[in-house]
Amino acid sequence: MRPGFSFHVEATTAGGRAGRLETPHGAVPTPLFMPVGTAATVKGIDIGRVAETGAGMLLANTYHLHLRPGEAVVEQAGGLGRFMGWPGPTLTDSGGFQVFSLAQQVRVEEEGAFFRSHLDGSPVALTPEFAMRIQERLGADVAMQLDEVVALPAERGRVEAAMRRSLRWAARCLDAHRRADQALFGIVQGGLEADLRRESAESLRSMPFDGYAVGGLSVGEGTAAMVSALQATTPHLPPDRPRYLMGVGQPHDILAAVAAGVDMFDCVLPTRCGRNSLVYTFDGPLRLRNACHAADQRPLEEGCPCRACLHGRSYIRHLFLAGEMLGPTLASIHNLTFYQRLMRVIREAIVAGSFEQVRRDLANRMAPAA
C-alpha cells in the first residue's frame, strides 16, 4: 500500500481475518463496519455521538456530495473529515451505485455514465477521471474506482460486459488518481457468475490498488448466493490487502461474509432501521412500536452502553408514537452501537480461535430482521 497506509492480518480463524488498517487519519481494527454518512452526516446523529458508538471509519457518498453541496465546498472546509467534524479515517464511494439507483435518464457509454441529477435534473457526466477528481477534492482517506453496476438478476452477457468495462475503468482510475495521501480501491464485479468474479478479481489483483472491494452484491440475492460469489472472489485477491464488501448488511450476512474472508463493511441498515423503529439486539430485533413495549422499563438491550439504553423501552416507544425526532436518533445510536459491538465480538472470536463456534451461536441467537 502507499505510504501512510498499511494493512496487517493479525489472526485468521475459520476463514475470518482479524487485522488492522492504518490510514493518515488513524488506525482501525478489522473486521470493520463503517456507518454511512451519505451527505456528510450519519443521519440524525451528531458526530460526537457517532464516535461514542465505537465507530472507527465513516463512509460518505460521492454522488450525493457532488450534487450537494458540491466538492468545492467540502474541499474549502478542509475536506470531508473536517467538514463533518470527524477526526478519524473516511472513505468515499465512486458514485457509481447511486447513479444506477437514484439518477434519472442514465446512459452508460465507454467514456462514463451520463445522467441527470435526481435533485434538479441537471446533467452530469461521471467519467472514471471525474470520479477521481471529485473524490480527491472530497479528500477521504480511501477513494473507490468508478464501476458499472448491473441490477441482478441480469443476463450473463450484460454482467460480463459490465465487469469488463469496470476493469477498463479501473485502469483509467489508477491513471487519473494523483493524490498521494489517498488510497484507491478497485471493485470486483461479475454478478453471481463464479468464473466472472474470479476473472475480475485476478485482473484487478494485477493492478496496484491499495485494497479490493466486492461490488454488486446485497441486492436481494440472499445470503447463500452472496457467500458463493464471495467464495469465488476472495481466494483470488491478494491476502495482504483489505477486502471490502460494499453495502452489506444484515448481521447474519456480515457473519457469513467475515467467514468468507471479508474485512470491511458499510451499510445504511442500522440507521435506516433505527429511523423506522426497529432496533437490533443480540437476541434478535425489537419493533418498538409494538404495544408490548408500552410499559417496559428495561433498556433496549441489557448491558448495552449506548445512550438510548439509559432510557426504558417505554420512553423510546413513546418518542416514536409521538413522532419525536429523538426516537429515530436514539434508535440509530443504539443500532450503530450494536453493530460495533458485533464487530468486536467477531474480532475477539477470530483472535481467540473461537470464531466458528461464536458465529454459530450468534446466528442462532439473532433471527434476521424480516
Added chain:
Amino acid sequence: MRPGFSFHVEATTAGGRAGRLETPHGAVPTPLFMPVGTAATVKGIDIGRVAETGAGMLLANTYHLHLRPGEAVVEQAGGLGRFMGWPGPTLTDSGGFQVFSLAQQVRVEEEGAFFRSHLDGSPVALTPEFAMRIQERLGADVAMQLDEVVALPAERGRVEAAMRRSLRWAARCLDAHRRADQALFGIVQGGLEADLRRESAESLRSMPFDGYAVGGLSVGEGTAAMVSALQATTPHLPPDRPRYLMGVGQPHDILAAVAAGVDMFDCVLPTRCGRNSLVYTFDGPLRLRNACHAADQRPLEEGCPCRACLHGRSYIRHLFLAGEMLGPTLASIHNLTFYQRLMRVIREAIVAGSFEQVRRDLANRMAPAA
C-alpha cells in the same frame, strides 16, 4: 415555600433579580430559562446534549403527556425526570394553555375545561382537581395551577371573568394538591388590564403558593404592552417567591421582563427557530439557508462552546438544504446554548450592578428576529 424548596434573591439591579431556586432535584440560578420538552423530549436533542447547553431546569406539557403516553406510563417509569433521563429539576404546566390553543370542541365551565383530544378526538374533562392529579403522577418538582386563558385582544368583561375563575380554580388546586415534594405555583391573569392584573396578583398572594407565574402574555401583544402588564403585576407579588413569565420569549422580551422583576422563563423559540434554520447570536439572528453562508467556514458564533459551533456555517447550511435531521438538531443545540449564555450574562450583570448598561448594550447588538 414547602420543605425541599427555597428561593433566595441574592442581588437586585435596575429591577432585575439574581437568585437561586432550590428543589428536591437540585438548585438552579435565576433568572432562569427553561427549555421546553413538550412530550418529555426537548425536540431533536438527546438529554445529555440538553445538559451540555447549560440548562438547569426543564418544562414539559401536561396536556401532551396526559394524551400520550399518559401519566400512568410516566409514573411507572419513575416520574418525568426518570422517564426522560433528566436528573435535574422539572416543571409541568397545567395543560390550560394547550387546551385553548390545540384541543377541539373546547367548552369551559366553572367545573373545568371540557374538550376533545387533538390526536384522536377522545373527550377529556380537565378540572383543577384532575390537573393536580395528573401533575402529581407526572411528578415534576413544580406543578402549575389550572387557569383559564383568554386569547387577546378580548373584551374586558371576558378577561375579568376568566381572571376571577382562575382565582377560584387556584383555590381548588391548592385544596386538591397533596404531593409534599412538589411545589405549586399560582398564575396571575388579567390580560392587558393593569387593575385586573393587580387584583389577580394580590388575591393569589394571599394563597400559600410556592411561586407565582404570569400567564396570558406573549400572545402577540408586543414588548411594551407585555412590560406594562408585568409592571402592574410584579410589585404585588411576594418578593421572596419566584416569578415565572410563561411562554416568553424572544431575547429582547426576556431582557425587558427581567428588568420588570421576572425570575423564570420558558419558551419553544430556541428549538422551534432552530428547526427552521434560524440561529441566535449576540449580534442578531442568522438565517442559515441564505446563500451568503454557503462557503462560510466560521462557526455560528465565535466563542460559543456548543457542538454546532465545532462546524463551519457552510456545513450546517448544507444539512438544512439537504433536509438532514442533524441540521435542526445542531441549530437547536446552538440556540439553547445561546439562551443559557444570555441568562448567564444577565445574571452576572445583575450581580455586578451593571444590568442597566448591559441590558442596553445587548438590546442594541441583538436585533429581534423578524
